[in-house]
Amino acid sequence: MKITFPHMGTIGILGEAIFKRFGREVILPPKTSKRTLTLGSRYSPEFACLPLKVTLGNLIEALENGADTILMLAASGPCRFGYYATLQNLILKNLDYEYELITLDYNMPNNLRKLKRLAKRKNCFQIGEAFRFGFLKLLTMEKMERLAHRIRPYEIKKGSTTKAYEETSRIIRRTFSFKKLRQARRKATSLLRGVSLNRTRNPLKIGVVGETYTVLEPYVNLEVERKLGEMGCEIHRPVWATDYIISMLPIFNRWGPRRKYRKAARPYLKQEVGGECIVSIGGTVLYARGGFDGIVHIAPFTCLPEIVAQGILSKVKKELNIPILTLVLDEHTAQAGLVTRLEAFVDLLERRRNKKVIGDR
Amino acid sequence: MNIYLGIDVGSISTNLAVIDEEKKVLAWEYLLTGGRPIEAVQRGLKEIEKKLPSQVEIRGGGSTGSARHLTGILIGADTVKSEIIAHAVAASHLIPEVKTIFEIGGQDSKIIIVRDGVVVDFAMNTICAAGTGSFLDHQAQRLGVPIEEFGNLALQSKTPTRVAGRCTVFAESDMIHKQQTGHATENIVAGLCQALVRNYLNNVGKGKELLPPVVFQGGVAANKGMKAAFEEELGYEVIVPEYYHVMGAIGVAILAQETIVETKKTKFKGFEVSEVDYKTRSFECTGCPNLCEVIEVLMSGEVISRWGDRCGKWEVLEK
Numbered sequence: 001m002k003i004t005f006p007h008m009g010t011i012g013i014l015g016e017a018i019f020k021r022f023g024r025e026v027i028l029p030p031k032t033s034k035r036t037l038t039l040g041s042r043y044s045p046e047f048a049c050l051p052l053k054v055t056l057g058n059l060i061e062a063l064e065n066g067a068d069t070i071l072m073l074a075a076s077g078p079c080r081f082g083y084y085a086t087l088q089n090l091i092l093k094n095l096d097y098e099y100e101l102i103t104l105d106y107n108m109p110n111n112l113r114k115l116k117r118l119a120k121r122k123n124c125f126q127i128g129e130a131f132r133f134g135f136l137k138l139l140t141m142e143k144m145e146r147l148a149h150r151i152r153p154y155e156i157k158k159g160s161t162t163k164a165y166e167e168t169s170r171i172i173r174r175t176f177s178f179k180k181l182r183q184a185r186r187k188a189t190s191l192l193r194g195v196s197l198n199r200t201r202n203p204l205k206i207g208v209v210g211e212t213y214t215v216l217e218p219y220v221n222l223e224v225e226r227k228l229g230e231m232g233c234e235i236h237r238p239v240w241a242t243d244y245i246i247s248m249l250p251i252f253n254r255w256g257p258r259r260k261y262r263k264a265a266r267p268y269l270k271q272e273v274g275g276e277c278i279v280s281i282g283g284t285v286l287y288a289r290g291g292f293d294g295i296v297h298i299a300p301f302t303c304l305p306e307i308v309a310q311g312i313l314s315k316v317k318k319e320l321n322i323p324i325l326t327l328v329l330d331e332h333t334a335q336a337g338l339v340t341r342l343e344a345f346v347d348l349l350e351r352r353r354n355k356k357v358i359g360d361r
Numbered sequence: 362m363n364i365y366l367g368i369d370v371g372s373i374s375t376n377l378a379v380i381d382e383e384k385k386v387l388a389w390e391y392l393l394t395g396g397r398p399i400e401a402v403q404r405g406l407k408e409i410e411k412k413l414p415s416q417v418e419i420r421g422g423g424s425t426g427s428a429r430h431l432t433g434i435l436i437g438a439d440t441v442k443s444e445i446i447a448h449a450v451a452a453s454h455l456i457p458e459v460k461t462i463f464e465i466g467g468q469d470s471k472i473i474i475v476r477d478g479v480v481v482d483f484a485m486n487t488i489c490a491a492g493t494g495s496f497l498d499h500q501a502q503r504l505g506v507p508i509e510e511f512g513n514l515a516l517q518s519k520t521p522t523r524v525a526g527r528c529t530v531f532a533e534s535d536m537i538h539k540q541q542t543g544h545a546t547e548n549i550v551a552g553l554c555q556a557l558v559r560n561y562l563n564n565v566g567k568g569k570e571l572l573p574p575v576v577f578q579g580g581v582a583a584n585k586g587m588k589a590a591f592e593e594e595l596g597y598e599v600i601v602p603e604y605y606h607v608m609g610a611i612g613v614a615i616l617a618q619e620t621i622v623e624t625k626k627t628k629f630k631g632f633e634v635s636e637v638d639y640k641t642r643s644f645e646c647t648g649c650p651n652l653c654e655v656i657e658v659l660m661s662g663e664v665i666s667r668w669g670d671r672c673g674k675w676e677v678l679e680k
Binding site: 159162337343 | 442444445446479480481482483485564568618649650651652671673676
């Protein structure tokens, strides 16, 4: 049994850690690339959203590399994502791939039965430890990402933060025990702290909100966070893979990390309408109150929850007086158009902050 | 005399403008890019140099437009800014009380919202070309009307025909049907202007507060039919500035002046760059499955810049 699952930012770390501890072989898809996108969009319905196409490409590439078991999340929510497993299963079967599909959904007893089978003969304690380790590893990785977001605008040599972050990612990915993880974390932190910085700068603070997949997957969003960082902006975002997973569990659904965003969004939207709509709105409200300079809102083309969010955000923008740039991503998005918009947006924020009236000297 | 140079290299046209310390426009140049930005810039530099008085010193230069990065390297620009800021700066300089800027160029269109001299919001056309100059150009060709006469012809119409403007394909089929049922050309032309205005306001201007004074600039502003259609739709006057077609270049020249106040010294290489042999070439990097197309700029056979790679390994030149 060789397990695989699609990429979504760094989330692969979690699954890999858990199943390796179960004693299973994991074949992660190769890093998402142009080939992944080409394969995925060749076999997907034309009007499907971008994440479906890219994750399908991931699965095809993993199957080519010898994976024989696909693990997917499914069920009724949060948006069309609930149907991905079903649709991708149909497409892959039509392409004559041989594999077993295992889906996890909201039926917890059923999920536990499936996991128990995947866990070979591990006892409940060992299973719990595997989950704890996987989660901790993912959390460590996210801590590093957060740190990279904070230091990138101060870096003296352009690209040095990204280089250091990639090295920390390699170090953390290699570890498969609690002890090693602690060591890796220390090493990784010192590596990022070692990037030479110019602390006299005063970076713009930008909140990046939007649909989970496009926010988390740098290939798909054309590395928007890195680009903004290198233009001198400090990035904050409400969307994290760990939060996403916690919110999937029934007990935390109500009280978990989404709660503060739901509360902040209340004057504009009183209930969940699928996807991360409410997080995008709540996040924007919280960032605006926190004195941020601007918001970048990311969504894949045809994403309904984010279209709703876009409509509501235009009101938030007016009432809380915060500039918002919405970026709609699809497979044809060329770098140049995106860069022009980002550059103009950053210029706008800078001139706005410095109250620089045009023509003033 | 101290002067500042601004160059706006767009997909259709390349514009140059020279301003003095008082931000007065001394000379401008408008030529077609023709898909060869380097040549267009060099040609433009040669032309504009001829128009300048002999005793001038270039204190600074800036570049904007979709080829701004390439141009910036070519001329040694002091500032490289996006079109949006450049257009806003130029419009606010010429019409200080401006609140809304419409800019329609050959391949793209944008709207810029300015309040109290500060850019507060902007949008660019994202999905289609139905709101740009090339749409008008294409339809003018179909009707056999020279694009220069398009605007005047539209003004002659008393009963403009309604043409679907959401998509060039719809517009074209709609137009053919109207032609075949005997509508006069001037009515169709006026209808096209209205369709484009509707499309622009619905797509690009979506959700924006359009307050007068409105400044209308970019190549399409030459079309009087468009100006009239905008005024009819909005219900107030739309200002087309004197230098409507080279506003981006003027804006970035002003920005270059701003930059020089801080940096004091210009990086501008001088008009001699029009004589230097610049070439670009590209190759496909096979380092990973992304197969990025990397562009190299060569000055007299030596690589001076590279871009196009996602990972950044080619961008940094070993010195």
